[in-house]
Amino acid sequence: MLRMRRITDQAFIVLAEMLREPRTVTTARALSEATGIPPATTAKLLKVLQRNQLLTSTRGAEGGYTIACNPSETSILTVIEAFEGPLGLTECSLPGLIGCDTHDTCQLGPRWPAISGAVREALRSVTLLDLVYGSTPAIRPSHVHRSTAHG
Amino acid sequence: MLRMRRITDQAFIVLAEMLREPRTVTTARALSEATGIPPATTAKLLKVLQRNQLLTSTRGAEGGYTIACNPSETSILTVIEAFEGPLGLTECSLPGLIGCDTHDTCQLGPRWPAISGAVREALRSVTLLDLVYGSTPAIRPSHVHRSTAHG
């Protein structure tokens, strides 16, 4: 399903903080203090990022976390899917899922994957670097409407 | 926040069912039976659609619901926002919201709205008609990758 929980949001905040000094080893505690996110939550979220190869970790004294990915090549979709699982708009559109409860009666099977694909693409087109230092517009103007809705 | 609950999914199923015979008045009960969605849930969801001007309702005997929008001009974003509220990727990016808890420390304020905009645009580009009878590709090929992820 299409969702983004608070912890994913917090992961971006932590990543943004880490990207201020890439290559540096930072402890969970330090990141918690820098961002204001509760220590235990910060620790939990860092483990997820580590398990998904976005960070490397070193245990023990002088240990901590380091950015393990190239921020200009890592899309925010990667981060989102690390926390939320594969992004689909509905249960039906999840890859590998054959059918949901109402699958036999429902009419809208075939289109969802295309729509999910479009959303996925929008998220894939934004890198971590864009997110933090939004210099290059990774999103082409034609996709972004600055007009009415979120003015 | 970015999310889509089951009830929104079910709303699309109900809408798809109604679109088979636009202009017809259908009762909640009939729609429930046709789709397999529990009657009370169907009723609830129809009320939301009605309140958002996507359907018109007639009370009393011979009453029911009718499609009130042009399916080829109504985007699925309209339906999603009817149920989920304004679509934003994070709390920060919600229009009108000044700041979240971590706002002062967090680095990624300015970019979120653009990203949300891109997702919103992807959803806005698909109409109800596309969804049900997916004839015209409302999503331009460049946005839809058919390749790896949801094969």
Place this chain on the structure above:
DNA sequence: TTCATTAGGACCAAATGAGTCCTATATAGG
């Protein structure tokens, strides 16, 4: 050995969500 630090769970309380149900209101038809 000791202390700092991550790994990986189990655990809990609060919030959220799906689904139900009840009462009020409106309408067609006899």
Place this chain on the structure above:
DNA sequence: CCTATATAGGACTCATTTGGTCCTAATGAA
């Protein structure tokens, strides 16, 4: 005017999810 049929709008319940905490094991530097 009465009755049966529908929607309107909530309140309510139960299960699940989620944010957050905590505990124990493993690891590494000094």
